[in-house]
Amino acid sequence: MPDAIPPIARLLTIMAALRDKTSGCPWDQVQDFATIAPYTVEEAYEVADAIAAGPDPATLRDELGDLLFQVVYHAQMASERGWFGFDDVAQAISQKMIRRHPHVFGDAAARDAGMQTAEWEAEKARERAARGESGTLSGVATTLPALTRAAKLTKRAARVGFDWDSAEQVLEKLEEETQELRAELPAADPARIADEVGDILFVVANLARKLDLDPEATLAAANAKFTRRFQSVENTLAGQGKSPADATLAEMEEAWVQAKKSGL
The missing domain is CATH 1.10.287.1080 (MazG-like)
Structure with missing residues (x-):
């Protein structure tokens, strides 16, 4: 496929080819919104992991590409049903961001922080009402x-x-x-x-x-801290020729306290 094609157009063409009913990938041909949704969530978490780990620019770029592919995938399936296409998705989010940011794209008087927050919430309320949500x-x-x-x-x-x-x-x-x-x-x-x-x-x-x-972020940090400290416990016990299964709770607790004191 020629590289002269704009990147988004190229990606959309690739997605359409994967879903083609006769020449496409057998796996991609049979997927639907419900089967792809878990991958979409997984890719979003992998973006977050890439950011938390550094981020490394190349890794973050690749993970964002994987997440973008999920959006393209859902848009392709919607297009096949005659609902909407990728351009419609991009247009809808563009319009939404303009509506929610009048202090940037419209009324200069709305630049006051309090007015910005009030307008943001008011616009979100209007959007929920338009969707029939009460x-x-x-x-x-x-x-x-x-x-x-x-x-x-x-x-x-x-x-x-x-x-x-x-x-x-x-x-x-x-x-x-x-x-x-x-x-x-x-x-x-x-x-x-x-x-x-x-x-x-x-x-x-x-x-x-x-x-x-953020409760998820604080729990994630606690998980990481527990992992560091427990790995330190395992290392301490290994130095004594033991594994956690061989050690007593008192021995593991002593190693745990040492890990805490060391700043882990």
Whole structure:
């Protein structure tokens, strides 16, 4: 395929060829929105991973290309159904960004930060209404990671005044939910325990939001910290000729404390 073709046009041509009913790739021919959606989510996470890791320009470029391909894939399937094409997707997002940024593309008076925020939210509300969505919590995607969705739900509720005044009050609620979980432990009813643990996680996500933190990012950082420290525990034990399975909890705890003191 000639390189003289503009890159986006070339990519669209490649996608159409992959989906061609007679000469296309057998795997690509049978895919639909539902089967491709998990790959779209996966590619978005891989972009985030590439950014968190450095980023390395070449790696980030490649990951962004993979994510762009997902958009092209969905647009091609929509085009085959006569719904819309890639150009329509690009046009729609362009129009949306112009509508949501009058302080850049229109009214100079809207450059005030408070007016910008108000107009952004008003425009999003108009868009939700146009889609027939009603209610404060409408439009918060159910497929978001649970902690992210919890933070977004409570942020929406906070906009209409349903919120705690301070992070300290959220901590008090967390203590209350913890006590409720303790009360359920003796009966050991799995459904009740799961419900209470869910409440705790929801409150923790709300606490992160109240502190202007991303709950997914903070948990990802905690995961990375745990991984570093546990790997240090394994290395310490290996130096003693042991594996974690061979060591006592006390020995692993001692190695864990050492890892913490070393700054891991």
